[in-house]
Amino acid sequence: MSRIVTLVLVDPAGTPLGALPSYEVPEPWWQQVGAIVDGARHRHGADVAVLRLLTADRPEPPGGRLTYLAEVAAPPAVPLAPVPVDLAPHPLRAPWAEPGGPARSLAWATAELDRRGRPVTAVTQHRTWNLSAIWRLDGPDGSAWLKQVPGFFRHEAAVLRWLATAAPDLVPTLIAADDTGRVLIEHVAGEDRYAADPAERSAIAAAHHAVQLRATGDTGRLVAAGVPDLRGPALARWIRDRLAPHDTSVVADLLAGLDDRLDRVRDCGLPDTLVHGDLHPGNVRGDGRRATFIDWGDAFVGHPAFDVLRLTETIDEPTAGVLLDAWAARWRADAPGSDPRRAVDLLRPVAALRMAAVYAMFLAGIEPSEHPYHLGDVPACLKQAAALA
Incomplete structure (x- = not known):
């Protein structure tokens, strides 16, 4: 099972630019966006940050035809199709699902790693949906993961702090956290x-x-x-x-x-x-x-x-x-x-x-x-x- 995805693009200010041609990605689970980002880059020369799901042709995951909103710094060379899209704000929208949201979170994470002498040389978006947004940050001194969650999950940082003392060998190492639901943790080997x-x-x-x-x-x-x-x-x-x-x-x-x-x-x-x-x-x-x-x-x-x-x-x-x-x-x-x-x-x-x-x-x-x-x-x-x- 796979997905057929359409990306509706906006610029960093939230101005709609149009939709990329649809393409297939092998991962069926809607929240997994790594293959979506790779597909946009390799097929259309567009470096995107996926913001959120807009529509799906089936009532629940996995698979199907899906439309996502994605942010791009500049319009790609490929022609974009004009599509109607409702960009009205919503009080329950996640901060990472808005234009500029991923950039703000990544700036915070990069600054935290820079303060520790760990420059970031590559960033990969892995997931975005209503429960979390996840990126991998790589550099010469290793990898870290940025995770951002909604309000009802923000106590995860408090749990990780307690576990760092109670059971440090059984949990990821917490590098940094803020009061907006962002946590930055060390890479954990394995699967x-x-x-x-x-x-x-x-x-x-x-x-x-x-x-x-x-x-x-x-x-x-x-x-x-x-x-x-x-x-x-x-x-x-x-x-x-x-x-x-x-x-x-x-x-x-x-x-x-x-x-x-x-x-x-x-x-x-x-x-x-x-x-x-x-x-x-x-x-x-x-x-x-x-x-x-x-x-x-x-x-x-x-x-x-x-x-x-x-x-x-x-x-x-x-x-x-x-x-x-x-x-x-x-x-x-x-x-x-x-x-x-x-x-x-x-x-x-x-x-x-x-x-x-x-x-x-x-x-x-x-x-x-x-x-x-x-x-x-x-x-x-x-x-x-x-x-x-």
Whole structure:
């Protein structure tokens, strides 16, 4: 599967210039823009910065025919087709999705590296969508990554600062951060471990347990630093608030009994801790010698079972059972008298319900043209929660 992309170009002032001829890129995932940038350069001699998605011919990713807005310093030699485009401002538009936005973020990152004696010689745009913009900055002293996120993910920098002390060998090195959602981190060798086998998932779970155990004594500090507090009743309120605009009839009973269910979870005796929030193997990067936990924007303070449920949700039940048994044994040893497996059983539908609320939060915080990225996720997660309740 691939994409057919059309780039509508604007200059740095936001003046529309027209559209490049459409071309095909091999990456099907809409937010991946590296091949789009390469295609514009090699096919049309245009050095572009992709700003945002404008339209798609299908309701959700991947693949299809898509139109993006892109910024270019000067019009390319190839003729541009006049196209109608709505460039009206939107209050929920990401700062990197506006003309001049990428240049401002890259100027900040380049200055931070220059101050450290690390000149930048090449910049590559990798991703842009409603949840993040990502660039790689290369130089003679190595590579760094610039990531910029919306307001609901800005606590990632606070998490990385805490982890730099608590578990420095398990997380990327934070070089710099500001208060606009920008973080600059060191390159991490290896590849994202989407295809991790059961043995590797087991190692991931064991390493993450050490982080969570360390965090049990620092939850107050993490919350004070801005990490969302989703402990007990706060989680129930947070879920209900975000799902209020959506049709939740399929989980009406689960929502009605949520406070009672979370009380029973509390009685299982496990401590609250730092939760990664999206601990699938793709958010672990490894090279065979070291595993690094990445993408902490979904992190919150809450129950540790949410992470092991995410880690085991895409594997068969017997394999997941082995990993859950090992996870439960670790917590029984570190929290004597606790009942981790009961907590997992009680939280299984809540985990799906929480993900529905997360996607609802995304939809409430992004402009409508970006909704196709997530529109189907809320009902899908609600249906899953109902099936597990």
